[in-house]
Amino acid sequence: MRAANTRPSLSEEARQAMAQVDGSRLIGMQRTLASFGGREDGGVAREALTATEREARRWLIQQVSGPRYSWHVDAAANLFLRRAGTDDSLPPVMTGSHIDTQPVGGWLDGAYGVIAGLEALLALDSAGIDTRHPIELAIWTNEEGSRFSPGAMGSSAFAEPASLAAFLGSTDASGVRFETERDATVAATPEALNVPLGRPVRAYLEAHIEQGPILEVSGCKLGIVTGIQGVRWFEITVCGSSAHAGTTPLDDRRDALMTAARMVARIGDRAASLEDPALRVTVGRFDTAPGAINTVADRVTFTIDLRHPEEARLAAFEHHIREIVAQGTGRCTAEVRRLMQRTPTVFADEVVSIVEAAVATSGEPSYRLVSGAFHDAMHLADVCPTGMLFVPSHRGISHNAAENTDETDLIAGARILAAVLTELAC
Numbered sequence: 139m140r141a142a143n144t145r146p147s148l149s150e151e152a153r154q155a156m157a158q159v160d161g162s163r164l165i166g167m168q169r170t171l172a173s174f175g176g177r178e179d180g181g182v183a184r185e186a187l188t189a190t191e192r193e194a195r196r197w198l199i200q201q202v203s204g205p206r207y208s209w210h211v212d213a214a215a216n217l218f219l220r221r222a223g224t225d226d227s228l229p230p231v232m233t234g235s236h237i238d239t240q241p242v243g244g245w246l247d248g249a250y251g252v253i254a255g256l257e258a259l260l261a262l263d264s265a266g267i268d269t270r271h272p273i274e275l276a277i278w279t280n281e282e283g284s285r286f287s288p289g290a291m292g293s294s295a296f297a298e299p300a301s302l303a304a305f306l307g308s309t310d311a312s313g314v315r316f317e318t319e320r321d322a323t324v325a326a327t328p329e330a331l332n333v334p335l336g337r338p339v340r341a342y343l344e345a346h347i348e349q350g351p352i353l354e355v356s357g358c359k360l361g362i363v364t365g366i367q368g369v370r371w372f373e374i375t376v377c378g379s380s381a382h383a384g385t386t387p388l389d390d391r392r393d394a395l396m397t398a399a400r401m402v403a404r405i406g407d408r409a410a411s412l413e414d415p416a417l418r419v420t421v422g423r424f425d426t427a428p429g430a431i432n433t434v435a436d437r438v439t440f441t442i443d444l445r446h447p448e449e450a451r452l453a454a455f456e457h458h459i460r461e462i463v464a465q466g467t468g469r470c471t472a473e474v475r476r477l478m479q480r481t482p483t484v485f486a487d488e489v490v491s492i493v494e495a496a497v498a499t500s501g502e503p504s505y506r507l508v509s510g511a512f513h514d515a516m517h518l519a520d521v522c523p524t525g526m527l528f529v530p531s532h533r534g535i536s537h538n539a540a541e542n543t544d545e546t547d548l549i550a551g552a553r554i555l556a557a558v559l560t561e562l563a564c
């Protein structure tokens with residue numbers, strides 16, 4: 139971690155860009171974007187690569203104009219609004235997020251990072267600043283993963299182009315292929331020139347709502363995100379023997395459900411006993427077979443979603459899980475399978491320290507935190523120096539029509555974003 143006295147001071151251009159952020163323009167654009175798929179209850183229904191999302195993309199590209207700007211799209215339908223640099227051969231500084239939502243999402247998840255980035259570009263225009271590096275606003279495809287699985291397709295394909303091939307055949311609930319909707323979405327913005335996946339990027343900074351309660355509780359408007367916690371997913375299968383509920387004595391059973399239930403309770407107790415505020419352990423699925431009221435269960439499968447910012451703690455808790463399952467089988471048998479793992483993301487010190495300098499200049503109180511949720515920035519961190527900036531979420535609510543953030547906080551975040559992008563691009 140950097141000492142406070144090594145923090146860089148902000149350039150004059152970055153201060154000017156910060157000063158030119160127009161709060162009412164930002165909020166106006168944010169509300170207009172929310173009207174694409176907007177619902178009476180304040181929520182937004184704008185799933186990935188739908189006609190509604192395509193209309194929103196068309197509106198977005200119309201918000202920038204003039205000789206500095208061009209539009210680009212890649213094979214994952216990631217859309218880029220590019221503001222030229224004075225040396226346009228340099229790799230771009232990028233910002234952005236996603237505009238797709240859950241089936242019923244809030245008005246800010248993803249959308250805020252896109253609109254804050256757009257406002258940063260317009261602030262640079264107002265300040266008359268030319269940056270050395272180009273700056274690109276990225277609209278990443280299908281972050282949510284609710285219509286097409288997996289999520290974060292656009293940013294992960296950008297970071298690892300070979301992964302796109304496996305996404306093309308993904309289908310939504312009505313059998314429509316990702317590839318079909320990708321093509322329609324690319325065709326909806328004919329102004330956009332094709333660019334390859336996996337281009338070099340100078341640095342990436344994504345603004346996002348926190349989607350959790352930490353900033354609100356802290357009383358700080360700005361969250362300096364130092365990384366994204368890691369995750370491991372497990373599936374535990376317990377096998378017993380089905381038997382008649384009326385005739386089989388309790389001590390003669392191989393009851394998979396009772397055995398699995400005790401395992402789940404012990405895993406929960408172990409997690410609580412560690413008193414680690416950063417540990418997250420979730421049993422989200424518990425399937426039982428044959429699932430009859432009068433038959434002892436012979437097969438139970440349950441899942442564990444394990445998260446922590448430190449890899450060593452993830453490994454340690456995986457050891458606890460394996461130990462508890464191995465010791466708790468009784469007359470049944472059990473197997474632990476790790477389905478997925480993602481190591482914690484540590485954001486670049488270079489980007490984090492510039493965000494800190496910008497926050498210090500703005501005079502707003504800030505808080506350092508690790509993101510509990512995944513974001514497009516996680517994939518960008520694999521290819522370039524990356525950071526994130528959070529603004530508070532009312533009561534931590536997200537993926538919900540009630541999702542909200544104070545306008546003053548949205549504006550404060552956009553000011554920081556404009557300053558940091560300028561600093562990185564000058």
Ligand SMILES: [Zn+2]
Pocket residue numbers: 236247248281346513
């Ligand atoms: Zn998001």
